[in-house]
Amino acid sequence: MSSWVVMKFGGTSVATVARWKTIAEEARRLVSANERPVIVCSALSGVSDGIETIIALVGDPKVQGAVEALEQQHLRLAEEMGIKNPIESELTELKNQVQGASLIGEVSPRLHARLMSLGERMSTKLGAAYLNSLGVNVQWVDARDHLRSLPEANASTERQFLSAECDFEADPTMQQALECAPGAIITQGFIARNGDGDTVLLGRGGSDTSAAYFAAKLNAVRCEIWTDVPGMFTADPRHVPTARVLRSLDYDEAQEIATMGAKVLHPRAIPPCKSASIPIVIRCTPRPELNGTVIHSRGLGNEAGVKAISARKGVMLISMETVGMWQTVGFLADAFAVFKRLG
Ligand code: ASP
Numbered sequence: 216m217s218s219w220v221v222m223k224f225g226g227t228s229v230a231t232v233a234r235w236k237t238i239a240e241e242a243r244r245l246v247s248a249n250e251r252p253v254i255v256c257s258a259l260s261g262v263s264d265g266i267e268t269i270i271a272l273v274g275d276p277k278v279q280g281a282v283e284a285l286e287q288q289h290l291r292l293a294e295e296m297g298i299k300n301p302i303e304s305e306l307t308e309l310k311n312q313v314q315g316a317s318l319i320g321e322v323s324p325r326l327h328a329r330l331m332s333l334g335e336r337m338s339t340k341l342g343a344a345y346l347n348s349l350g351v352n353v354q355w356v357d358a359r360d361h362l363r364s365l366p367e368a369n370a371s372t373e374r375q376f377l378s379a380e381c382d383f384e385a386d387p388t389m390q391q392a393l394e395c396a397p398g399a400i401i402t403q404g405f406i407a408r409n410g411d412g413d414t415v416l417l418g419r420g421g422s423d424t425s426a427a428y429f430a431a432k433l434n435a436v437r438c439e440i441w442t443d444v445p446g447m448f449t450a451d452p453r454h455v456p457t458a459r460v461l462r463s464l465d466y467d468e469a470q471e472i473a474t475m476g477a478k479v480l481h482p483r484a485i486p487p488c489k490s491a492s493i494p495i496v497i498r499c500t501p502r503p504e505l506n507g508t509v510i511h512s513r514g515l516g517n518e519a520g521v522k523a524i525s526a527r528k529g530v531m532l533i534s535m536e537t538v539g540m541w542q543t544v545g546f547l548a549d550a551f552a553v554f555k556r557l558g
């Protein structure tokens with residue numbers, strides 16, 4: 216059985232050749248230590264926002280320019296990597312689907328998910344071609360063949376397609392399938408399939424969650440989240456200059472910090488690793504020599520009781536009471552409609 220290590224790289228960590236060189240070095244280091252890397256990637260930085268802009272512009276002539284900008288961003292990176300364009304079929308798919316949607320004049324949640332998935336599919340195609348050109352043996356795997364979303368009886372179509380969740384039980388079928396592929400694996404964050412075989416998304420920022428699902432399903436030894444900051448901090452360093460990186464946290468502490476708004480780790484990524492006792496390590500792609508933050512089970516250290524302070528601005532508490540509310544459907548929707556009208 217292989218010792219799997221999931222390494223997730225966010226948008227800024229996959230956007231330049233310099234960052235990909237670090238990915239190559241880290242993958243090589245793991246392989247020489249007899250570990251097997253599963254490299255989970257986000258779309259290039261700005262690309263998911265760019266695709267959302269394209270979706271919003273469908274039917275407007277400006278959509279053409281937005282599609283071209285996206286194409287150029289990827290082709291520029293391919294050129295800097297010195298590789299032949301490996302994303303021709305994805306670019307054709309993007310153009311065809313945008314054209315089709317322009318004719319109908321709308322983008323359904325199903326098509327929205329499919330269009331967004333192109334970001335991660337393109338970044339991983341580029342990465343696979345580049346790593347192989349550097350002599351790092353890597354297999355491109357479609358994450359949708361391995362992550363299946365859970366049906367949610369009462370969820371809206373938007374939620375089912377754009378913010379789905381998957382199970383995270385150990386998965387011997389996945390373990391066997393990946394065991395057969397030689398070398399490192401490269402795959403996409405953010406995307407999965409539903410029971411009908413349609414592409415679904417795991418919510419914005421969902422690549423961390425994908426990494427955690429892969430780690431839990433493969434029973435990995437570690438889930439590394441590579442980002443552009445050195446770890447989780449005791450406070451927001453933009454507001455508190457003396458804030459420092461936390462070396463070690465337990466799962467519940469990390470869950471609280473992530474849920475309270477630290478952007479370093481998506482809060483949905485913690486439960487799959489916690490349930491399988493897989494350590495999560497936050498690493499910094501521009502500074503790979505740093506140790507980062509390790510998130511693991513309690514009892515491994517005797518650190519300070521209070522770990523971090525978070526602040527939230529613009530939070531309002533509204534207390535409402537009404538008579539005759541028992542079993543009234545849509546009460547909160549009506550209440551919020553008033554606020555929406557007020558802008
Ligand atoms: N690319 C997706 C997003 O920007 C997923 C991710 O990067 O985590 O939301």
Ligand code: MG
Pocket residue numbers: 225420423478479481
């Ligand atoms: Mg993120």
